[in-house]
Structure formats: C-alpha cells, structure tokens
Amino acid sequence: MNKYDEKWEEQINALLDGELSADGAELLKAEATDDRELARAIIEAYQLQQVMDTVKVERAPDSLRKRLRAIPAGQQPKPAFSFFQPRWAMALASIPLAIIAISLMQPETPTESEIAQARQEMAIAFAYLDKAGAITGREIESTVGQTMANAVTGSVNKAIQSQNLNSKEKKV
Amino acid sequence: MSKKYRQWVKEYQDQAWTVARYILKDAQEAEDATQEAFVKLWDNRDNIDPDKIKPWLMRVTRNGCLDRLRRRKDNVQFDESHMAGEASGPMQDLAATETGAWLKRAIGGLKEPYRSLVVLRDVNQHSYEEVAGMLELNLAQVKTYLHRARKQLREQLSEVRP
Numbered sequence: 001m002n003k004y005d006e007k008w009e010e011q012i013n014a015l016l017d018g019e020l021s022a023d024g025a026e027l028l029k030a031e032a033t034d035d036r037e038l039a040r041a042i043i044e045a046y047q048l049q050q051v052m053d054t055v056k057v058e059r060a061p062d063s064l065r066k067r068l069r070a071i072p073a074g075q076q077p078k079p080a081f082s083f084f085q086p087r088w089a090m091a092l093a094s095i096p097l098a099i100i101a102i103s104l105m106q107p108e109t110p111t112e113s114e115i116a117q118a119r120q121e122m123a124i125a126f127a128y129l130d131k132a133g134a135i136t137g138r139e140i141e142s143t144v145g146q147t148m149a150n151a152v153t154g155s156v157n158k159a160i161q162s163q164n165l166n167s168k169e170k171k172v
Numbered sequence: 173m174s175k176k177y178r179q180w181v182k183e184y185q186d187q188a189w190t191v192a193r194y195i196l197k198d199a200q201e202a203e204d205a206t207q208e209a210f211v212k213l214w215d216n217r218d219n220i221d222p223d224k225i226k227p228w229l230m231r232v233t234r235n236g237c238l239d240r241l242r243r244r245k246d247n248v249q250f251d252e253s254h255m256a257g258e259a260s261g262p263m264q265d266l267a268a269t270e271t272g273a274w275l276k277r278a279i280g281g282l283k284e285p286y287r288s289l290v291v292l293r294d295v296n297q298h299s300y301e302e303v304a305g306m307l308e309l310n311l312a313q314v315k316t317y318l319h320r321a322r323k324q325l326r327e328q329l330s331e332v333r334p
Binding site: 058 | 174186190199207211274297326
C-alpha cells in the first residue's frame with residue numbers, strides 16, 4: 001500500500017489525463033524527488049496507462065448487429081438460444097459462432113514486432129521500477145525524470161514541456 | 173427504417189456492447205442487454221435530445237446490465253471464461269502480450285461504479301463530462317471514483333510485476 005499523501009492521487013491522474021497545469025506538474029515532480037512511494041505511484045500510473053492503451057472498444061458480434069438492425073421491423077428482445085433446445089443443438093450452433101468470433105478477433109492480434117516491443121517496454125518499465133525502489137533522494141529525481149522521459153512513456157517532462165508550451169501559447 | 177436509428181446503431185453498437193460485456197461478463201446476456209437498450213432507444217427516439225443520444229444509450233445499457241446482475245442469483249461469483257483471450261496466469265501472460273486480457277479481467281473484477289467508470293472513460297474514451305451524464309454523477313464524483321478505480325488497477329498491476 002502506498003504511503004504517500006492521498007492528495008497526490010488526483011494530481012497523478014490529472015497528469016495522465018493531460019489536465020495538470022505546468023505548475024502542478026512541476027510541484028508533483030518536485031515532491032516525487034523526496035517521496036519514493038509517490039515516485040513509484042507515478043511510474044505505476046504510466047505503466048497502467050500503457051496497458052490500458054492495449055484495451056480497445058470491442059466490436060459487437062455479427063449476431064448482435066443483425067438483431068439491432070431488426071429492431072425497427074418490430075422484433076422484440078429475445079435470447080438467441082432457447083433453453084428448450086437440446087444441449088447438442090446448442091453445442092453445434094456454438095461451433096460456427098466460435099469460428100466467427102475467432103476470425104473477428106484476428107485483426108486485433110498484435111504482430112510479432114508489436115509483441116517484441118511490448119515485451120521490451122514492459123521489461124524496461126519494470127527495471128526502472130525496481131531501480132526506483134532501490135534508491136532515494138536525488139537519485140529518485142534522476143530516475144523518475146529520465147525513465148519517464150526516455151523509456152516508460154511520454155514522460156512527466158514531456159507533459160510539462162507540452163503544458164508549458166500550451167500556457168505560453170495561451171499567453172501569446 | 174429510420175435513417176437516424178441506423179446511424180445510431182452504427183455509431184454506438186460497439187460502445188454499448190463493450191459496456192454490457194464488461195459488466196455482465198457473459199456474451200449472450202450482454203447481447204440481450206444491448207438489444208434491449210436499442211429497443212428502448214427505438215421506442216423513445218422522438219423524445220430524446222439528439223445531442224444526448226450517446227449518454228442516454230450508455231446509461232440505459234448500463235442500468236439494464238445492473239438490473240440483470242441484481243436478478244442473478246450468483247451475482248457474487250461470475251464466470252470469466254467468456255472473456256476473450258483471458259489470461260490464466262497474470263504474471264506469465266503479462267510478459268507474453270496478454271496484458272490486454274489481464275486488464276480486462278482486472279476491470280471486470282472492479283466493483284460498481286468503478287468498473288463502469290473505467291470502461292466508459294478509459295476503454296470507450298468518453299469525456300469526463302459525458303461519463304458524468306451517463307452515470308448521473310457530478311464531475312467531482314466521477315474524478316474521485318475514477319482515481320480510486322485506477323489506483324486499484326495500479327496496485328494489482330504492481331502485484332503481478334516480476
């Protein structure tokens with residue numbers, strides 16, 4: 001369980017959502033240099049975001065698409081399978097559905113290069129996470145800054161730079 | 173057939189299906205729940221503000237799913253076997269590109285409203301304002317609950333790391 005002040009939780013999420021001000025991002029980074037748990041929480045948040053990016057909206061199955069198109073024709077909701085059907089019939093019916101489902105899943109299957117990249121990224125992220133757990137003080141600042149800038153994701157620094165740029169543009 | 177309705181189906185069927193799938197964890201029941209929501213959309217098509225179709229539909233889909241969960245006798249224990257590409261061993265699979273499947277299962281294990289919040293915001297990519305409208309929460313509540321949900325997921329992720 002993280003022991004850092006819970007008030008930073010909101011800041012971390014705002015950072016990931018791109019809603020944290022430049023000042024807020026600087027403050028968060030400064031705090032992370034002295035708070036190992038906070039530094040770890042930031043890294044973990046970025047890691048979660050990376051994993052989250054792999055999850056997409058699922059394509060509705062063709063059977064559902066067909067049912068939705070039929071609604072205006074006056075069809076009411078009904079189960080695709082009746083429980084009164086023999087079990088063997090349901091089993092047989094599930095075979096083509098399973099084949100369709102598998103074929104529909106194919107476009108979302110990652111390529112070999114994506115798999116390799118994902119492995120590498122996760123390995124780097126975890127390595128830095130371990131490193132962050134083994135050092136303190138200024139070393140954490142260094143680790144947090146560099147890992148986020150170069151390895152883990154877009155980085156706090158990148159966000160800060162972007163947000164600084166945005167605020168400058170707004171001022172202009 | 174209404175041209176508008178066709179467009180709504182085309183635009184929102186995947187999002188509604190995703191919400192139902194995560195909440196119900198049963199493909200067949202998720203299909204039924206999604207269809208029910210679209211039947212209600214069809215029945216109420218003249219009464220809904222066209223600009224609010226999406227939040228309305230997501231809210232109706234979610235509420236229908238929650239009603240179904242309440243009716244389930246075994247709603248405490250759920251069958252995860254339907255989850256596509258589900259990881260059986262989080263640690264190994266995490267390193268073997270099963271991160272998506274691991275996360276799906278982790279999201280599915282969250283309690284409401286955390287699960288719906290993560291699905292609507294982080295999976296379906298709706299804005300905070302849209303999510304607030306869908307769940308009938310204020311913006312502060314949405315952010316607070318989502319922070320808690322993400323923290324739970326983060327902690328689970330950290331537990332399965334090598």
